[in-house]
Amino acid sequence: MKAGFSRRNALLLSAMSLALTACLGGGSDADSSQAQPYGSMAAKEMRALAQDYSGRIVGTAQGDKAAAYLQSRLQAMGYAVQLQPFTFTTKAGVSYSSVNVVATKPGSSGKTVIVGAHYDSSNAYLGASAQGSLMPALQGLDDNASGVGVLLELASRLKNTATADTIQFVSFGAEEMGLRGSAAYLAQMSDADKKATRLMVNMDSLITGDTMYFHAGKVSTAANAKAGAARDLALQLARQYGIQAETNPGLDAAYPAGTGCCSDQETFDAAGIPVLAVEATNWKVGDNDGYQQVADVSLFPALAYLKASGASANTPAGATWHNPVYDNVAYLEAKLPGRVAQRAADFSRILTPLIADVANGKLALQ
Numbered sequence: 001m002k003a004g005f006s007r008r009n010a011l012l013l014s015a016m017s018l019a020l021t022a023c024l025g026g027g028s029d030a031d032s033s034q035a036q037p038y039g040s041m042a043a044k045e046m047r048a049l050a051q052d053y054s055g056r057i058v059g060t061a062q063g064d065k066a067a068a069y070l071q072s073r074l075q076a077m078g079y080a081v082q083l084q085p086f087t088f089t090t091k092a093g094v095s096y097s098s099v100n101v102v103a104t105k106p107g108s109s110g111k112t113v114i115v116g117a118h119y120d121s122s123n124a125y126l127g128a129s130a131q132g133s134l135m136p137a138l139q140g141l142d143d144n145a146s147g148v149g150v151l152l153e154l155a156s157r158l159k160n161t162a163t164a165d166t167i168q169f170v171s172f173g174a175e176e177m178g179l180r181g182s183a184a185y186l187a188q189m190s191d192a193d194k195k196a197t198r199l200m201v202n203m204d205s206l207i208t209g210d211t212m213y214f215h216a217g218k219v220s221t222a223a224n225a226k227a228g229a230a231r232d233l234a235l236q237l238a239r240q241y242g243i244q245a246e247t248n249p250g251l252d253a254a255y256p257a258g259t260g261c262c263s264d265q266e267t268f269d270a271a272g273i274p275v276l277a278v279e280a281t282n283w284k285v286g287d288n289d290g291y292q293q294v295a296d297v298s299l300f301p302a303l304a305y306l307k308a309s310g311a312s313a314n315t316p317a318g319a320t321w322h323n324p325v326y327d328n329v330a331y332l333e334a335k336l337p338g339r340v341a342q343r344a345a346d347f348s349r350i351l352t353p354l355i356a357d358v359a360n361g362k363l364a365l366q
Contacts, residue, residue, distance in 0.1 A: 039345025046149030050329050055136030057123040058098050058174045066119050070101045070171045077156050079103035086184035098173030100181045107166035113359045114168050114200040116264055117147030118175030122322035139328040142320055147203035153348045163359035172264050182264035194271055199230050199358050201276045202265035206343050208320045209280030209293040212245040215260030217269030227274035229363050237350045251288035274365040292318040299335050300326050
């Protein structure tokens with residue numbers, strides 16, 4: 001079986017993005033973002049991606065439309081945007097295609113900072129008869145319209161900021177299928193490219209969790225303690241701004257203190273590239289592995305249809321992961337009022353100066 005993205009689809013995406021850009025009209029979005037409060041653009045983009053492009057599953061029209069939308073938004077900011085198609089085959093022998101959306105802010109130092117977030121939503125239970133029909137309705141506000149929304153605000157705010165390093169803003173496809181988009185991105189990097197990458201920042205699931213977290217990479221920090229400098233700077237900035245933020249306390253031995261897991265930053269960490277993993281969850285409840293996002297499980301009780309489909313281990317009580325009933329704008333804003341706007345503002349406020357400092361060589365990471 002085959003599904004997904006082809007060269008013809010790439011041309012269609014380009015045409016779709018041009019049409020969207022024309023509809024947006026006006027000047028560069030980057031020109032107006034500086035005057036807006038932190039988080040205003042990010043929160044707006046989170047809701048738009050979640051509500052207008054629900055069911056962003058690899059190989060679906062909604063997935064293609066979401067990629068075209070992101071391309072158009074970045075082009076409206078004045079970026080040159082590259083579509084990076086890739087294909088992969090699952091263990092079951094099913095072939096898929098997807099695309100990374102890459103916007104580049106050129107620099108002159110020969111170094112690069114990568115800022116990433118995956119835009120696809122889960123198809124984890126698409127084959128389960130109990131909920132297969134529900135997955136196209138999965139808005140994925142938390143996982144991961146939230147990360148993409150902050151990425152777009154960062155791209156807008158940093159567009160006209162002087163940086164010595166090149167910055168690449170990458171919306172990854174197929175993260176939910178096994179970090180496939182980040183693997184495809186890394187595969188096209190030469191050894192010289194990898195050595196020239198100063199930092200990879202990854203944002204995933206920023207809304208539901210009780211606590212904001214910043215982590216370094218398990219592999220890269222084991223080889224070089226300096227690789228955790230971006231994590232330490234993020235926590236310092238949070239304290240400076242009066243924002244509550246932490247790093248993994250290491251209560252589960254499988255996840256050492258100060259390091260994160262389970263998203264696209266792992267691909268780069270495994271290659272020895274310093275990473276900053278950005279998320280919101282709760283590493284002090286449940287199994288202490290970050291999979292239970294909130295201490296108050298009454299907010300997100302386990303659902304019978306998830307248990308019936310054998311998915312209960314992946315969707316514990318107190319979590320919204322891959323759950324179309326919970327991970328949507330209406331439910332999250334009702335249960336966590338004000339959270340979307342606050343997290344959008346807090347993460348944007350911390351990451352904007354952090355990325356600018358890193359991209360100007362002000363942080364020793366290697």
